Amino acid sequence: MKDRGYRGLRESTAAWGVAGWAAGILVLLVTMPLAARDRLPRRLATHWGASGGPDGSLPLWAAKLAPALIWAVLVGGVACWRVVRGWAGVTLLPSGVLLAGAQASIVRANLDRSDWREADSVTAWAVATVAVAAAIGLAAFMTHHRQKSLPAGESADGRLAMEIPEGERRVWLSRAANPWLSLTGAVSGVAAVAAWLVGVVGLTELHWALVAPFAFVSVLVLGCSSVRARVTERGLEVAFGPFGHPVRRWAAEDIESARVEHRTAAQVGGWGYRLSGLGTTVMLRGGECLVIRAKGKDFAISVDDATRGAALLNSLNVGHPRKP
Structure with a gap:
């Protein structure tokens, strides 16, 4: 389902x-x-x-x-x-x-x-x-x-910790996207291309003050319109945007704990990549979020099946004790 x-x-x-x-x-x-x-x-x-x-x-x-x-x-x-x-x-x-x-x-x-x-x-x-x-x-x-x-994650029992048999490797993968942000990014990109072409063709002067803001908004919004979270034995990898870049990575030994929280856009200050009193949140839809604690800071991603992701990260942390 x-x-x-x-x-x-x-x-x-x-x-x-x-x-x-x-x-x-x-x-x-x-x-x-x-x-x-x-x-x-x-x-x-x-x-x-x-x-x-x-x-x-x-x-x-x-x-x-x-x-x-x-x-x-x-x-x-x-x-x-x-x-x-x-x-x-x-x-x-x-x-x-x-x-x-x-x-x-x-x-x-x-x-x-x-x-x-x-x-x-x-x-x-x-x-x-x-x-x-x-x-x-x-x-x-x-x-x-x-x-x-990309490999799909394996099923588990949904607890916030799971046993991984010796010699077995498990992968968890989840994605989330916001259609309104995708549409806004696409329209802004077309507007930037249109403004640039009109200037280059010679219909009007090339106004970078018009092209640059539309291009910046397009890149920024598209980069925050979708996210892919992946947990392997190495830790957590979060890739942004339709092309999977940029990417943020946390080594398993650097992750202190992982949990699931229910968050809304109002709580974190809006949609996209947000900084608030709750830490950093990638907010694409309200509801279940995977939250990790690493180096004393919280990072949250609004993705489906966050419970399995948190359970796998906590289990990996057992096999990768934190550095003193």
Whole structure:
């Protein structure tokens, strides 16, 4: 039941993030040429030959809607194929970057030209866009592959201490995510990309005072939108964000004790990574939290199945006495 509930939460959270990314890219594809329509020719160069010069064109309305239609079909196909469980990020992240970069390249090349045949070359932009999209796709694939290969925790009786037979190794793994934080991070990321592209393309001046805050909020919120806690014989590892970075680790011998507490966002001062009188809390949903005491400080994570995690940590502490 718990595993089924966790899968449902993960899929729901991923769906929110995918929806925010999909909507943001769609708006970006349509609005870029629309915003520059007074500075573009009636037909836009949309294809370049081997020589680097334009050899094909489309009317403005078609150049605006064609990539948006491709994106809508791709997103629809992903949704129908139900790859939102993990492969949606691998598919849609690089595809969105590729389409947005291509649209930006086309607008920039046609900007302030009276005829599409006078459009600039897009070779440098195309190479840069493909490189960035490939890097993002590789990072998303590696993250998805690593999450699939992580071992699942073994069942136990739920006590806050458990006996581990000699020679046997046990692993506990739990994740938690907040769909609203995932959506906020995705939308902020799209806003940062949009503000940067509009400036780079030449529609307006590049305002880093606008790009930087959106990018900072996106990175910060996405980093606090999900968490993965893992207990092995080495101790506790907590990985943040969709890419599993940054990571905090506590050696088994440094953990004085582990327990379970019921905490709410109001108690710790809000959502995400919070510092309060209760110590540090990673608050993604109210309720059961795994709390460890290490080096005189408390650290809590709002994850499911915290009782098993605490029991395993306390048992490991028996085999790894604290250093004097």
